[in-house]
Amino acid sequence: MRAGGRWWAVALAVAVVAWAVAVPRLGLGQLALWEDVAIQVLFATSVNLLLGYANIPSFGQAAFYGAGAYTVALLAQSAWPPLAALAAAVAVAAALAFVTGLITSRVTGLAFSMVTLAIGQVLYTFVLQSNAAGGEGGISGVAPPARGLFDLTQPVHLWWFILLCVAVAMLALWWVVSSPFGRALTAIREDPKRAAFLGIAVRRYRVMAFTIAGGAAGLAGGLYAYSTTIVAPAVLNWTQSASPIMMALVGGMHTFLGPALGAVLITWLLYVLGQATRAYLLYVGVVLLAFVLLVPRGIVSIPDLLRRLAGGRRATGAAPEVTP
Amino acid sequence: MAGIDAILVPLLSGLSEGVVLFLVASGLTLVLGVMRIANFAHGGYFMLGAYFAYTLLRGQLVGVLPFVAAVLGAAALTGAAGYLSELLLFERFYRMPRMQMLLGTYALLLILEGIAQQAWGLFPITQPEPMGFIAGLTVGGTQVPYYEFFLILVGLVAVVGLEYLLRRTAFGRQVRAVAEDRLMGSLLGIDVGRVYALMLALGVALAGLGGALTAPTVGLIPDIAVQFVIQAFAVVIIGGFGSVTGSLVAALLVGVMTSFLVSFAPSVASFSLYLLMALVLLLRPQGIMGRPWEEEER
Numbered sequence: 001m002r003a004g005g006r007w008w009a010v011a012l013a014v015a016v017v018a019w020a021v022a023v024p025r026l027g028l029g030q031l032a033l034w035e036d037v038a039i040q041v042l043f044a045t046s047v048n049l050l051l052g053y054a055n056i057p058s059f060g061q062a063a064f065y066g067a068g069a070y071t072v073a074l075l076a077q078s079a080w081p082p083l084a085a086l087a088a089a090v091a092v093a094a095a096l097a098f099v100t101g102l103i104t105s106r107v108t109g110l111a112f113s114m115v116t117l118a119i120g121q122v123l124y125t126f127v128l129q130s131n132a133a134g135g136e137g138g139i140s141g142v143a144p145p146a147r148g149l150f151d152l153t154q155p156v157h158l159w160w161f162i163l164l165c166v167a168v169a170m171l172a173l174w175w176v177v178s179s180p181f182g183r184a185l186t187a188i189r190e191d192p193k194r195a196a197f198l199g200i201a202v203r204r205y206r207v208m209a210f211t212i213a214g215g216a217a218g219l220a221g222g223l224y225a226y227s228t229t230i231v232a233p234a235v236l237n238w239t240q241s242a243s244p245i246m247m248a249l250v251g252g253m254h255t256f257l258g259p260a261l262g263a264v265l266i267t268w269l270l271y272v273l274g275q276a277t278r279a280y281l282l283y284v285g286v287v288l289l290a291f292v293l294l295v296p297r298g299i300v301s302i303p304d305l306l307r308r309l310a311g312g313r314r315a316t317g318a319a320p321e322v323t324p
Numbered sequence: 325m326a327g328i329d330a331i332l333v334p335l336l337s338g339l340s341e342g343v344v345l346f347l348v349a350s351g352l353t354l355v356l357g358v359m360r361i362a363n364f365a366h367g368g369y370f371m372l373g374a375y376f377a378y379t380l381l382r383g384q385l386v387g388v389l390p391f392v393a394a395v396l397g398a399a400a401l402t403g404a405a406g407y408l409s410e411l412l413l414f415e416r417f418y419r420m421p422r423m424q425m426l427l428g429t430y431a432l433l434l435i436l437e438g439i440a441q442q443a444w445g446l447f448p449i450t451q452p453e454p455m456g457f458i459a460g461l462t463v464g465g466t467q468v469p470y471y472e473f474f475l476i477l478v479g480l481v482a483v484v485g486l487e488y489l490l491r492r493t494a495f496g497r498q499v500r501a502v503a504e505d506r507l508m509g510s511l512l513g514i515d516v517g518r519v520y521a522l523m524l525a526l527g528v529a530l531a532g533l534g535g536a537l538t539a540p541t542v543g544l545i546p547d548i549a550v551q552f553v554i555q556a557f558a559v560v561i562i563g564g565f566g567s568v569t570g571s572l573v574a575a576l577l578v579g580v581m582t583s584f585l586v587s588f589a590p591s592v593a594s595f596s597l598y599l600l601m602a603l604v605l606l607l608r609p610q611g612i613m614g615r616p617w618e619e620e621e622r
Binding site: 051057103106111117118119122125126237239245249281283284285286288292293296 | 360420424426430433438445546591
């Protein structure tokens with residue numbers, strides 16, 4: 001960590017806690033929005049474990065997000081306690097991701113994106129007409145049982161519960177990427193062949209990364225089920241897979257907190273646009289296209305970009321190279 | 325006697341659905357095979373084709389000839405839109421890392437769908453089938469709409485036309501050369517940029533044609549852009565990346581299979597496409613007609 005990085009982390013943590021305290025005072029609408037923001041932060045970070053750290057271009061993460069959401073929705077009907085239901089959501093999503101990872105481990109690159117996309121669609125179309133999962137209407141009225149000391153049917157309690165779960169999961173993901181396992185993934189990203197020569201079991205590591213990311217996406221989906229109380233097949237549709245990728249790019253892949261930043265911005269933007277008009281896709285598309293064309297390294301690269309521009313103007317020589 | 329129509333009716337309806345799938349998938353697979361770009365926006369052009377046809381006919385009930393003219397006009401307009409977007413955007417996409425490129429075409433899909441939301445609204449609108457195609461031919465007691473025969477005919481024309489264009493013309497030779505080896509093609513004096521722009525226009529016009537032909541059979545909403553492109557991708561995977569013949573076989577197979585399943589096992593019908601795709605991937609990852617997919621890591 002760079003000098004001063006620790007202070008930035010402390011400042012960030014303080015700001016997040018202050019915001020977490022403030023949000024419940026802003027009304028239920030804002031509470032729902034910021035719950036969604038927290039959930040998308042986790043989802044986007046889990047996807048970035050694949051895209052940014054391991055260069056596994058999955059376009060089907062909605063399958064695991066949706067699997068988590070449906071697991072919680074179904075278990076909530078039999079009054080499972082939230083922690084048990086969420087653990088089950090993680091287990092189901094991770095198991096599904098493990099199998100998917102095994103099946104697809106022979107394909108790489110663009111073909112891998114297409115294959116994961118299509119596998120996600122199998123699940124989507126299956127759920128769409130499955131009576132047990134509520135078909136097109138999905139499952140509504142998802143709620144934790146009203147009992148215990150910490151009653152999660154209270155909106156404010158649910159808010160803190162979701163934040164806590166997201167925080168724990170984010171710390172776990174941080175631990176994963178900074179562990180030797182995470183560094184091995186980065187080595188594979190940079191050069192799969194060399195990594196293999198160094199004795200890294202490339203295929204096994206990729207499947208493991210896929211499983212971990214799937215489990216984290218499942219947790220995000222499970223929390224989503226509690227937050228919105230409705231789980232419809234749309235959570236499994238392929239556009240739901242594209243959304244965290246969009247967040248990761250807008251925030252900045254290859255960095256840990258970039259996708260989180262992107263998730264905050266995009267979720268908030270979608271909310272604001274959604275309040276203003278139902279025909280908002282045009283604006284989302286334009287924002288995304290602007291990032292793809294102009295700021296492909298995301299928001300986190302903007303300070304460097306500006307510094308380079310300013311430096312280029314002042315000095316006649318080359319701008320100082322800023323290491324990411 | 326009761327047996328004939330039980331086979332023939334779903335067969336015809338499946339073939340006609342397969343033709344539309346083929347039109348959309350062949351455009352997608354050509355672009356994928358030549359430019360190595362997975363174009364999510366393809367679904368957006370499919371949708372544009374449908375709306376263009378609706379707008380050209382103003383949603384009116386018309387005869388066969390004006391309908392055919394409108395369908396061709398819609399395909400041409402869609403192709404022009406594709407040509408324009410190639411010059412403005414795709415040219416930059418080709419050089420991008422994979423995920424950035426995919427998100428670029430995804431952004432374009434959102435923009436096209438967004439434009440449709442603004443121009444035609446969020447609610448379903450309908451374009452009636454052309455007069456004269458509403459009736460049908462009676463096959464063993466069941467009526468098969470003439471529109472299905474028309475679609476099958478269009479499919480035949482499209483297959484022959486594409487085959488001619490790619491195998492027998494100078495442009496086709498250039499396309500195949502560039503698809504094989506871009507650098508070598510440009511060294512031989514082929515204007516690669518022009519070939520790319522025309523290929524995208526052609527691919528997208530095929531999507532527009534498919535969309536225009538679909539217009540009378542569905543309630544038109546902007547969301548068909550998102551729904552249809554994934555089916556087309558699945559057909560491309562089954563047929564093999566870059567293979568037009570492969571996507572023809574795959575599209576007809578999928579169309580007929582789905583149609584029979586709708587009659588005999590409705591619960592499996594809607595995701596049979598993706599199941600078939602998973603099966604193909606497990607047994608023959610390069611698809612029915614595809615060559616092994618060599619991927620340059622980037």
